[in-house]
Amino acid sequence: MTTASLLAQLNIKHPIIQGPMTGSDTPALAAAVSGAGALGMLGCGMRSPAAMAEAAEKVRAAAPGRPFGMNLFVLKTPSPDEATVKKALQRLAPLYAEFGLEPGVPAQWCEDFGAQFETLLSLAPPVASFTFGILSREQVERLHAAGSFVIGTATTVAEAEAWERVGADAVCASGMEAGGHRGTFLGDFHASMIGTLPLVSECAQRLGVPVIAAGGIMNGRAIAAAQSLGAAAVQMGTAFLACPESGIGPAYRNAMATASATDTRCTRIFSGRYARGIVNTMMEKLAEFEHDVPEYPVQNALTGALRRAAAAQGRADYLSLWAGQGVALARAIPATELVETLAREIRDAARG
Numbered sequence: 001m002t003t004a005s006l007l008a009q010l011n012i013k014h015p016i017i018q019g020p021m022t023g024s025d026t027p028a029l030a031a032a033v034s035g036a037g038a039l040g041m042l043g044c045g046m047r048s049p050a051a052m053a054e055a056a057e058k059v060r061a062a063a064p065g066r067p068f069g070m071n072l073f074v075l076k077t078p079s080p081d082e083a084t085v086k087k088a089l090q091r092l093a094p095l096y097a098e099f100g101l102e103p104g105v106p107a108q109w110c111e112d113f114g115a116q117f118e119t120l121l122s123l124a125p126p127v128a129s130f131t132f133g134i135l136s137r138e139q140v141e142r143l144h145a146a147g148s149f150v151i152g153t154a155t156t157v158a159e160a161e162a163w164e165r166v167g168a169d170a171v172c173a174s175g176m177e178a179g180g181h182r183g184t185f186l187g188d189f190h191a192s193m194i195g196t197l198p199l200v201s202e203c204a205q206r207l208g209v210p211v212i213a214a215g216g217i218m219n220g221r222a223i224a225a226a227q228s229l230g231a232a233a234v235q236m237g238t239a240f241l242a243c244p245e246s247g248i249g250p251a252y253r254n255a256m257a258t259a260s261a262t263d264t265r266c267t268r269i270f271s272g273r274y275a276r277g278i279v280n281t282m283m284e285k286l287a288e289f290e291h292d293v294p295e296y297p298v299q300n301a302l303t304g305a306l307r308r309a310a311a312a313q314g315r316a317d318y319l320s321l322w323a324g325q326g327v328a329l330a331r332a333i334p335a336t337e338l339v340e341t342l343a344r345e346i347r348d349a350a351r352g
């Protein structure tokens, strides 16, 4: 499918999707992006059903009649054994102690995916996207019946084909350059660290549905490059994270402003699932446990209070500073201006 037909289907002007960013996006960011003719998204992985409804309402009020998307983590609520949790807490205790805190077991490991999914159906956003797993054909059909365009996230061609088989309308092909969590749900994480260039090229060759390129795309030239590989649109996270409308605090902003591509790594020490972020003290201190922390979402929940304490004190050393390899190219400008600039850059790139 071409860019033009995807834009018509999504009712947007520019082939640009603001990547959902759980914990860091805001309704104001999504509304500004959608209002500027691109597609704003809400990362709802950690939003409760009530918070999902509230966020969607805010976007609808701030960008009336404009399309927007909501994104969920496809997750099963875990039931970790006590010994695993105890070991993880012991390792985190010295870090918590620096804030005068003791680590504990949180009230819940994660939001209930079933409840989030039913809320999504009732909110019926124009776009519903998913990562960390895959839906059944029946779930996709229910979203279609509600009127949502369905996007599945893939880190390999096999994952992209699996999404096409269950009826997804488009696949977001996420290269290893991308900031935040890897969406890998089939096969080995390391084998799934495929760069945006080959991943998008092969997906575009093999799939019948449109491919949305994600990972390391920071300007209009990169958008044009992704289109020349066969992508119908792009999804950009790190670029929009730097906008003043995102939810990150000054410590995170400063870390982004001084980071270069060599400062990011993929780690599972924060959450139990590999994610790309800027190297900091917490990443270095826990590096020895890289292969021995509980799976997502358990480790994510166990480190949550520590990261919130660091954020409250404006400290970047104990935050998860998710950002992609393009971080040095991020521009700290309002989201409307960023969309307009990107649109101009795409036109310039097309002119040669």
Ligand SMILES: Cc1cc2nc3c(=O)[nH]c(=O)nc-3n(C[C@H](O)[C@H](O)[C@H](O)COP(=O)(O)O)c2cc1C
Binding pocket: 018, 019, 020, 021, 022, 024, 043, 044, 045, 071, 130, 131, 153, 174, 177, 178, 179, 180, 181, 214, 215, 216, 217, 235, 236, 237, 238, 239, 241, 322, 323, 324, 325, 326
């Ligand atoms: C802070 C942050 C949080 C993210 N959270 C989510 C999320 O909740 N769901 C999702 O599908 N992708 C998430 N991503 C991935 C982005 O939506 C996007 O695909 C990715 O950032 C693209 O790569 P880039 O950062 O190089 O632009 C996140 C990325 C970042 C940087």
